[in-house]
Amino acid sequence: MLDIATYGEFETAWCPGCGNHNLLKAMKKALAARDLAPKDLLLVGGIGQAAKTPQYLKANAFCGLHGRSLPAATGARLANPRLKVVVNSGDGCHYGEGGNHFLAALRRNIDLTVIVHDNQVYGLTKGQASPTSLEGFVTKTQPEGVWAAPFQPLAVAVLHRVSLVARGFTGEPDHLAGLLEQALAVEGLALVDVLQPCVSFNKINTFKWYQERVYHLDAGHDPTDFAAALAKAQEFGQRIPLGVIWRGDRAPYSSHFPPLAAGPLYDQEVDRAALEHVLEKYF
Amino acid sequence: MLDIATYGEFETAWCPGCGNHNLLKAMKKALAARDLAPKDLLLVGGIGQAAKTPQYLKANAFCGLHGRSLPAATGARLANPRLKVVVNSGDGCHYGEGGNHFLAALRRNIDLTVIVHDNQVYGLTKGQASPTSLEGFVTKTQPEGVWAAPFQPLAVAVLHRVSLVARGFTGEPDHLAGLLEQALAVEGLALVDVLQPCVSFNKINTFKWYQERVYHLDAGHDPTDFAAALAKAQEFGQRIPLGVIWRGDRAPYSSHFPPLAAGPLYDQEVDRAALEHVLEKYF
Amino acid sequence: MAKEALNILIGGEAGQGLVTIGQVLAKVLVRAGYFIVVTQDYMSRVRGGHNTYAIRVCPQPIHSPREGVDLLIALDQETLELHRGELNPGARAIADTGLTCAEAACYNVDFNAMTEGRYVNSVALGVAGALLGLDLELVDAGLKEYLGKKKPQEILDKNRAALEAAYAHARQNHPGFAPLPPPAAPRRRMLLNGNEALALGALAAGLKFLAFYPMTPSTSIAQTVINHARDLGVVVEQAEDEIAAVNMALGASFAGAPAMITTSGGGFALMAEGVSLAGISETPLLLAVVQRPGPATGLPTRTEQADLEFVLHAGHGEFPRAILAPGSVEECFHLAARALALAEASQGPVFILSDQYLADSYRAVEPFDLAAVEVVRAGERAIADPENYLRYALAADGLSPRALPGQSAALVKADSDEHTPAGVITEAAAVRLAQQTKRLAKYGLLLERTLAPVFSGPEHPDLLLLGWGTSQGVVAEAAAELRARGRQVATGHFRQPWPLKAEQFLPRLRAARQVVMVESNATGQMARLIRRETGFEIPRLVLRYDGRPLTPEYILRALAD
């Protein structure tokens, strides 16, 4: 167990009161509990408020494009199996711009810890609807309210039987840290969708709104029971379950690539004999 | 009821024996049954073998980019509410390159008839795995078999409660025509995923393979029962259900746009008084 | 530099309300008959950090920001520290008593005392209004209007009380600040920024469909259209991503709705394939690209002009396009309207290239002459022989008849593959050749309609200062300064970087003793383009690429080097 100070302390650009502050704290706790040294950790983000998270932790980081954190993380993971790759981005980044990569990542069950800061709104661009905004959600940009149905990330993830699907809440940072710790322990894809109130732009799904609705999944919920998990994954209304919703047993994607058994690709020299053998086939 | 000759007869570029031939016939039958005149019909396709379909029907057509048929169709539908917009593309186009648009279209419940020619392979580019290829499916490009889990389009569509979700099979063209007719009758998004054997590149999921597995949903299945529909939508193994899996009652997306009540946008002049009134606000 | 003009700088953290102060002040100044140029400098965050809102104000027309500060409204200590060095002689800083304000120039007001510490912005506004010599009624009305939409009457009253107390206080303890000279002949003018004007121009020309994905600094174009969508019958859709946005707009345009997308460089990068589709399918499309500094996410809220070459060449394959680059808020309006019409006329993609500086720069704008705006009518409505209609019939000028699907019996097939005149896929070499030649012929139409650069000053100057797009005003003011110093200076403003018609500008370039191109980028893209098209090498460039807007001072310093 490392000291959480390992990951440093940085000034953030987040609003006071933003759920991201607690999320960051929970992350540090979970990383420390999992003994993940900064050197072995790669944090990947897209663009958005959530995606600034890797800026605020001492670790390796690849802060890429809006919506494209998952492919970048996938590439890094498939190039160096020793890195623990953790992805932080928002609901817009993961489920909007990056929706296709989200689906593909689920299908692959690629070994990533995917943390979605789900504030049901576009924070950094100042308050447009996001894919998880509820129907009727009014913004400056959607003055008559959102007409599309919210995306159901957890249910879609369960459907594709990734390694772990969970929901956390920044209002319960210790519980969240526990979830993240479990997610970090998993091989394959672990999705943690975190209810993260945006105090500046989401005046509906506030801290209080979530608090009134969340409850903890208890021992009565078996996360390996697919039907139960699929049902819980869809629950988002008067009651919202927190906890590990689903645990799957598909192999992590990286396990299929023979070269990765030999460690990071950067350590693997070109095998001249093999190359000559390959060229021989063309004569 | 129109004559199916209304839609013309064209030479196709499809392989002999390809499931697409029957799909095209079924489409003509369904269109004729729905009395849809070519002039009022807009066919939209992406790129792929499936996406050539609009080339083979007398109607308006917008043959756009690989994976981008849904946004183009959405734009056209939101510009002219009198057009019946039908989208034909492959599993690669809709669920691969276009996956994000597929999700967004479901969320919107945009008024489109979406026909997916699902051959579980990339046909036009000669046999790479597609998002619906089954695990272990071997191709030249995936010589060790597909490692990702297949995408579950029907279940995801049911989850988001679009207007209609159905599965057809080109081996049963009359049944398929009936499904398409029902899909065309729907307002909102109707998704018809059609098992369409690719005789050239899919030697696993052949006509025979499908034939041995398909069965018809009967009166015992209530397509308005969400749980039943979600379960049926996931069934794809020894048995594969054909028929209407789900019927939802969300409003079609176009119904939310006031200007569309007045007909096609091209008929709507700029309201000079309104414009002056708008400019007045800036003084 | 012009004596009568004054620079007001409001600084503080994001979320402290400096935009409120700035917006109200700007509105009041315009209503009072002044000319203004606003420059907004903000960080990519929602709260905290350090943002500024600068208003240059003058009784005479002005066209660019200037460096230096005459009136500093500091909402926090950091503002005082950061902008201390910019204070002009005679400048005053307004700050709360809580802030340490060492300068003699500083005018400390006890914000808290005046307003229970709550309506600080109204206090600042009151003090500023008084110092500038603005009419209290006007300031009162401006604040009320701004807050009025969102706040209850009680809050409005409290704000008004705070404002009036502050105004009175400042009048009494007049801190020796010379008020603004009175404006010339007060006229009714609009307060508009570049993005608002761009949106309004497109709307005036008949925009009916907009698809977008939020991206600073383009979002306010979409927001402006949204604000008026109901009144003007426009369909607006926030897309799931930029690829969807451009393809939706193409679908809508194909179906007859004059259509636009709005984005910035990174979002535009995702639209390149769609632009190419507009090219081969010959679908009209207006693309408003509001530049910010790259590469990639770069400086998301700052300004740059580094996407000219990208926009000019975006999309695979070859097809004609036009690029318009407004130099003022007025031009944003007029060029957007023109661009929408040009897209329809050329059946293809047309760009408006702006940038964050102009996007967010408020100005006093003369009322538009709506009668002069060409309203777009999509497609040809009377197809002679609909049975035999050919969407891509060959035509020497490149313009095939554009029918709209469903509008007549003519069936319309648009195609991304190479196609026959009927719009059916072909692989025949001869048909390809004919269709590609036809499409490229539209370059002629675009060239014919290309807007000449605007030159001013002597034909044979000592120095010809060139710029394109948003730098127009800055270049003009820099030239004016140089002229005031006795130099023979002319200016040239490229408001349509593409296509370029050499005869419209080459003689002027040749006639100057020295030619300098001013660009907000690091490599001189416009200069390079001119050389490509004419062989003329512009020997000297003034470039800025730190994300901050060009200023006349910056240009003069660079020239002095």
Added chain:
Amino acid sequence: MAKEALNILIGGEAGQGLVTIGQVLAKVLVRAGYFIVVTQDYMSRVRGGHNTYAIRVCPQPIHSPREGVDLLIALDQETLELHRGELNPGARAIADTGLTCAEAACYNVDFNAMTEGRYVNSVALGVAGALLGLDLELVDAGLKEYLGKKKPQEILDKNRAALEAAYAHARQNHPGFAPLPPPAAPRRRMLLNGNEALALGALAAGLKFLAFYPMTPSTSIAQTVINHARDLGVVVEQAEDEIAAVNMALGASFAGAPAMITTSGGGFALMAEGVSLAGISETPLLLAVVQRPGPATGLPTRTEQADLEFVLHAGHGEFPRAILAPGSVEECFHLAARALALAEASQGPVFILSDQYLADSYRAVEPFDLAAVEVVRAGERAIADPENYLRYALAADGLSPRALPGQSAALVKADSDEHTPAGVITEAAAVRLAQQTKRLAKYGLLLERTLAPVFSGPEHPDLLLLGWGTSQGVVAEAAAELRARGRQVATGHFRQPWPLKAEQFLPRLRAARQVVMVESNATGQMARLIRRETGFEIPRLVLRYDGRPLTPEYILRALAD
């Protein structure tokens, strides 16, 4: 044109097996010691239509296809109709008895009789082998090898029997076709097309990661890497789309795997944002873009060189890049290897620009000198002071030390936003300026290493024929023809269109009486680029944009106009 060379054209429907015949014949010819140039012309469909596989064969080295047909192997009637007009004097057509073959030149063989109507391709191969005077053993072995991987022994035997029967039959009824002259000194050469060579070049240089989305005509690069991935320890991933592909490759490269993507114009259009990210994050990336005619889907299986300007400017913002454009199959190998190393050396995006013609063109290739290939080693492995490591430390040459994450205690932060030397987001103008200046300094390194165009022929020619990329051989052969006619002709081949170093070519351009640029596009993009960079206007262009490859004859006809 060279007398000893022969053009073989195999035509038929997709799916009839013409590629099998072509591939086996090509292999046999190369093994027999001949030089070949293959041109593949196929439709965007899987069955039916009309495709051809053309082999130009010669005992001496050759570098381009030629028009005309000497030996036509027609698998269907359409082939006979379509290519009738192309037959050279003395040509022969081989066709089944079922096909009407009016010409005297026609040699009808009863394919069915010989093979139960099943192994038609083996019959055609047998006849062709006999007519060309190829050794039966070699042909037998070639066929067996080709089919061997997929077919059971029984089928192999039947094919062999059919082949031998046909060979014997053709020997007996010799239809008066002069066999190939014997090859010079037979040497072991490889049979490779452009895409295979490109893949092998990258692999030889240490490629460790490839992400791609299928797209003709680029897919066979990825396929070649896949075929050898297990043997060479390469991670290959078929991405969900091109955006994913480029971002995966960037992630992998950041983590230390020399990485490549493969695509064509339309797929590349989706990668522009990723290219920009490579620029600001300073991540090495090799992008192999195999061109086909656009705009949009265009002619998906044909050839064009119209994406040069797009690739040069793709991505928002400004950052250095290099573009290499191979002119032969050998150059595909060498430039791919060089490009991978250059990406690492410059910490940014480097392009290989090829096209369908070269991608699918098989040639006889001399064995590669693997010892001469620079093997890429990613990153700096010994970071002096890891605690204080700065990924983006300022450096005059633009090259900050590149550590790899996890490889040492140095923590590596890569960033898409503008950043400090430590890789942390910044909005400071001075830091931005320094970082952008640093990045752009890498242009110097690229310029220093840029490959000079290859000139041949007299210094002061009457005519200088220029080309870039894949047209090298065609231009060379056109020049040879002109020289044979007594003209003073030189050629110049731009194998690296960017960056351009004027001193490497401008003197040669100036020294020629006439300069002509040959390009497979409609607007003369390379000529335009040369003018942009040097002011030199190339007065005459030979352009082809019907999707078909350039030929020496095409050039000569155009010059004669």
